[in-house]
Amino acid sequence: MRLIAENLSGERGGEPVFEGIGFSVTDGESLVVTGPNGSGKSTLLRVVAGFLPAAEGQVRIAEGGEEFPTVASACHYLGHQNAMKTALTVTENLVFWRQFSGEGRFDVSGALDEVGLGGIGHLPFGYLSTGQRRRAAIAKLLVSHRPVWLLDEPTAGLDKASEERFAALMRRHCATGGIVVAATHLPLGLGNAKTLEMGAQI
Numbered sequence: 001m002r003l004i005a006e007n008l009s010g011e012r013g014g015e016p017v018f019e020g021i022g023f024s025v026t027d028g029e030s031l032v033v034t035g036p037n038g039s040g041k042s043t044l045l046r047v048v049a050g051f052l053p054a055a056e057g058q059v060r061i062a063e064g065g066e067e068f069p070t071v072a073s074a075c076h077y078l079g080h081q082n083a084m085k086t087a088l089t090v091t092e093n094l095v096f097w098r099q100f101s102g103e104g105r106f107d108v109s110g111a112l113d114e115v116g117l118g119g120i121g122h123l124p125f126g127y128l129s130t131g132q133r134r135r136a137a138i139a140k141l142l143v144s145h146r147p148v149w150l151l152d153e154p155t156a157g158l159d160k161a162s163e164e165r166f167a168a169l170m171r172r173h174c175a176t177g178g179i180v181v182a183a184t185h186l187p188l189g190l191g192n193a194k195t196l197e198m199g200a201q202i
């Protein structure tokens with residue numbers, strides 16, 4: 001499978017944010033998107049995810065087969081918001097995501113163990129600390145059957161040990177044929193990732 005962006009332009013509030021962006025990432029590869037504040041990293045990820053329309057150009061999946069014919073079917077987006085209901089327990093949230101995004105290689109309990117949150121699945125998500133919320137949101141990736149991870153500042157709020165644990169999860173995802181596209185200011189420990197540097201302005 002390949003995730004391909006061709007000649008992409010993005011706008012916010014009718015103003016151009018970036019233009020002429022192109023990339024191709026294939027099974028096992030990662031792409032790290034860097035650039036100064038306001039350069040359009042989050043906008044680019046939202047355009048790739050399909051949450052914002054591209055002003056120009058297109059994003060598509062090639063060789064996704066019957067299982068992943070579209071970007072929407074292949075991608076899981078982890079943005080600044082964790083996309084979890086605060087009143088539901090951590091487990092209830094993850095059960096929802098597992099049903100919504102196809103059954104990933106981990107069940108809910110296994111995914112919580114992977115992010116170091118085993119034993120607190122019964123707590124309402126709203127009780128968790130900032131870093132624990134982020135780790136629970138990362139567990140969404142593990143319970144979902146989505147080969148392309150679109151990650152916006154994924155390590156925000158994580159302590160050093162959690163950062164390293166997440167780096168290992170991303171490397172394993174790629175080693176088993178997954179794709180990671182991550183916008184970040186911080187090194188993510190992805191090894192030989194491709195890079196895309198967004199400009200300060202266009």
Ligand SMILES: Nc1ncnc2c1ncn2[C@@H]1O[C@H](COP(=O)(O)OP(=O)(O)OP(=O)(O)O)[C@@H](O)[C@H]1O
Binds near residue numbers: 035036038
């Ligand atoms: N809803 C909006 N309406 C108008 N302008 C917006 C909107 N959202 C973002 N912008 C502007 O679009 C530009 C790109 O923002 P974006 O969040 O994509 O940058 P970024 O590279 O992710 O920044 P950071 O590193 O600070 O997270 C900024 O100038 C921002 O002010």
